[in-house]
Amino acid sequence: MDIKQSDTEIKQRVFFALSDPGRYKIISMLYHVGHEMGCNELNQHVEIDKSTMSYHLRTLREIGITNTRTQGRQKYVSLNIEKIERLLPGLLRLL
Amino acid sequence: MDIKQSDTEIKQRVFFALSDPGRYKIISMLYHVGHEMGCNELNQHVEIDKSTMSYHLRTLREIGITNTRTQGRQKYVSLNIEKIERLLPGLLRLL
DNA sequence: GATACTGTTTGACGATTGTAAAACTATAAA
DNA sequence: TTTATAGTTTTACAATCGTCAAACAGTATC
Known part of the structure; x- marks a missing residue:
């Protein structure tokens, strides 16, 4: 049920x-x-409330620029670098 | 009275x-x-209400990425490419 | 002068945003 | 089973956002 973007x-x-x-x-x-x-x-480096962090991570996930892996009760987040590079090559170097 | 950014x-x-x-x-x-x-x-190509256009152009001006020149009753807008390139080199090519 | 034109500002509006407390789910440890 | 931990969802709230109509200011033309 995805709207094409x-x-x-x-x-x-x-x-x-x-x-x-x-x-x-x-x-x-x-x-x-x-x-x-x-x-x-992440929370140690980016000091924001855990629910705010969760909110932002959900935003990033929905945009499709992060991947999430669950192991036990921990979750690991990584950047979908390939996708970002394909769409906006060189952008990440500018941050 | 500018706050340093x-x-x-x-x-x-x-x-x-x-x-x-x-x-x-x-x-x-x-x-x-x-x-x-x-x-x-601009309005011919980007079809939005003239006051909305003015609102957006003010935003861009305040960020500092456009220059405005007035001639008679017309205003001419241009990109401050140097500033953008200095801050985020290569970004504009990605648009 | 009056009128037309170009763009800004104001005011109102609904929609979206970021934040944080609280309740909740799920897993791990005791 | 109970308790602790990790992260999500819900809820509420103030703040900001984008839009447009209306009024406005400045300039050019009649």
């Missing part, structure tokens, strides 16, 4: 993701460490 | 500018035509 629409959503300080930090952090991070590990 | 803050504002369909079109249009455009000329 043009590349431009997705680009705009990526820019939207990067327009909030919290999300910018999350994305930047994930990119620069270069591997997945646990949510609490 | 970090590069990161300005980047986030540029991304915010690009997150709205109308502003995205304005910026993209200005970049691709490669020269300044009159507001009504």
Whole structure:
């Protein structure tokens, strides 16, 4: 039940993701460490409330620029670098 | 009476500018035509209400990524490409 | 002068946003 | 089973956002 999205629409959503300080930090952090991070590990670096963090991570997931892996009661988030690079090559280097 | 802004803050504002369909079109249009455009000329390509257009152009001006020149009763808008390129090199090519 | 044109500002409106407390789900440990 | 931990969802709230009609300001033309 997905509504088809043009590349431009997705680009705009990526820019939207990067327009909030919290999300910018999350994305930047994930990119620069270069591997997945646990949510609490993220929380140590990006100090926002855990429910706010969850809210932002859901936004990023819905845009489709993060992947989530569950192991036990921990969740690990990583950037979908391929997708971002395909859509906006070179963008991540600018953060 | 300006509050000092970090590069990161300005980047986030540029991304915010690009997150709205109308502003995205304005910026993209200005970049691709490669020269300044009159507001009504812009309006022909980006069909939004004139007051909405004015609202968006003010936003872009406040972020500092456009220049405005007045001649008679016409206003001409152009992209501050140097500033954008200095802050986010290569971004404009991606639009 | 009056009129037409270009763009801004104001005001109102519904919609969306980011935040955080609280309740909740699911898993792990005791 | 009970307790602790990790993260989500719900709910509520203030703040901001994008839109448009209306009134406005400045300039050009008649």
